[in-house]
Amino acid sequence: MIEEHVNNNPVQLEAFGTTVRQLLQDVQERLVYRSHIYIRSDILHFRPSPGDLAYPEKLLMMQSIAASLQRQDSGGSVNSRLSQMSSASETNGQPRSHTGNSPADLHGMWYPTVRRTLLCLSKLYRCTERGVFQGLSQEALAMCVQSLQNAARAIAETKSLRDAQLFEVKHLLILREQIAPFHVDFSVREISLDLSKIKTAAMGLVQRRSQLFALNSSNALLEFLLEGTPAVQEHTRDSKREVDLQLKRVCEAFIRGTQQLLQQPVHSVILRIEAVLESAPDQPLPPAETVAAAVTETQRLIKTHLPDIQQSMQLYLANRETEFILFKPVKVGLLQRFQRLQDIIMQQYSDDDRMIIMCPSQDQVSVLVSSCMQPAPS
Known part of the structure; x- marks a missing residue:
């Protein structure tokens, strides 16, 4: 509406344009808010079911399915059938990995948080500003990596350390591959306050109570105000x-x-x-x-x-x-x-x-x- 109508008729649709822009800002603000909640609840705090952590059983099952298809049909027919299933998954909005050609990849057998993260980013990429998307992608990828670490620890406890490590390697490779098409900088600047000086200055103020109102350079209150100022620190976080x-x-x-x-x-x-x-x-x-x-x-x-x-x-x-x-x-x-x-x-x-x-x-x-x-x- 803004690009096709308001911009072409700025005078006649000025009031309407103001309303639409406010509406757009409200919707985007709500979208960002809901995205933060979704990333926290459905990715970071995701509670996997036993089936989600059934590695390597899930991969062995898919390998067995592919072997049975191989016995029934020729190799070309099997590859065609797997490709059709893969295309159907992409049509339904499921991204596909090209790191390998295993049945597990073709059938979208990814860990749920990886699938949710990539789907969430693919939708936000088209409807948020670049700066907003960078901040959301930073948070989503960090939470997804944390969820993979939690899942790997659970797999190591029930299966083996090798399974846990290869599980994590597989999905981190998928993450790195799938975020490559997003032509944005995945680094964001974060500003924090260093309050450590306040504690030291406060202790010095307490120890020198007798000099609170001294009229010379050793005034304890003045030193507290000068030395206890919090320092501003900048950090750059690159999720990729x-x-x-x-x-x-x-x-x-x-x-x-x-x-x-x-x-x-x-x-x-x-x-x-x-x-x-x-x-x-x-x-x-x-x-x-x-x-x-x-x-x-x-x-x-x-x-x-x-x-x-x-x-x-x-x-x-x-x-x-x-x-x-x-x-x-x-x-x-x-x-x-x-x-x-x-x-x-x-x-x-x-x-x-x-x-x-x-x-x-x-x-x-x-x-x-x-x-x-x-x-x-x-």
Whole structure:
């Protein structure tokens, strides 16, 4: 009405334009108010049902559905059917992730707070001013990340830490991908008052009560007024950067935990040897049989756990490039640990001990890791 009628007839519709603009401001103010309530109640304070936290069961169920469709129809027919279901979800207002091509992504199996956050932002983006949208998006993304952390803790308690970490990585990737089309700056300035000086100045005023009305430079009341002024501080919060930082923290925790699971025996024996070399070089090193047992146990852990780790990554992430990026530091850490052990053995152990230990080279460890990694499903 304003753009098509009032602006074209400013004189005749001046009173009407004033009324419409007031109405628009009232509606936008109400919209912002309701959005704040919605973000708090339905995102931050969302109480998930057992089904919302049924990971990895939900993903396994969708994988099973896709496998059954694959057995019934050809691959092209299955992909066509999944694409139709995905298109239907988009038509109904459900955003879709393009980070992977798993059935879980195609069917919109996202955590409710992620779906609500993205739907809320997509609606507000079209009907609020840029500055207002930036403030609401900052709050919505921060609350959504907090809800994902709460959900991950619940999954870790009922399932495993690996499931919790991959759950959080999956949804943080979705968040980062889906907010990219919003061509706005997700950083906002926040102003706060630093009241710490008031407390210090008040304590000084109490301790110097006798000088409250002194007529010289040591007047306690004057010093309180000068020193107790609150300081204004500005903070810049970038919600997109906070999503990236949380994603980085979760990925690093997953990498550390996976490395610890796979290389703990070799890592422990290296620490024992280094402790002896640094503090008591005259003391005997751990026997070759002990080192050999650590090497054998580490190889067993790799063969036992690596296929499960890879399967979990494929199930949650369903993207070969993302899986490669996440697993590469794990593999590099394994190679470095075995190379460090190899260097110590060559310097500190005899030829007979080396034959007993049989520490694999980096190439041999790389071959072992590759043999345990199953090819990703097409």
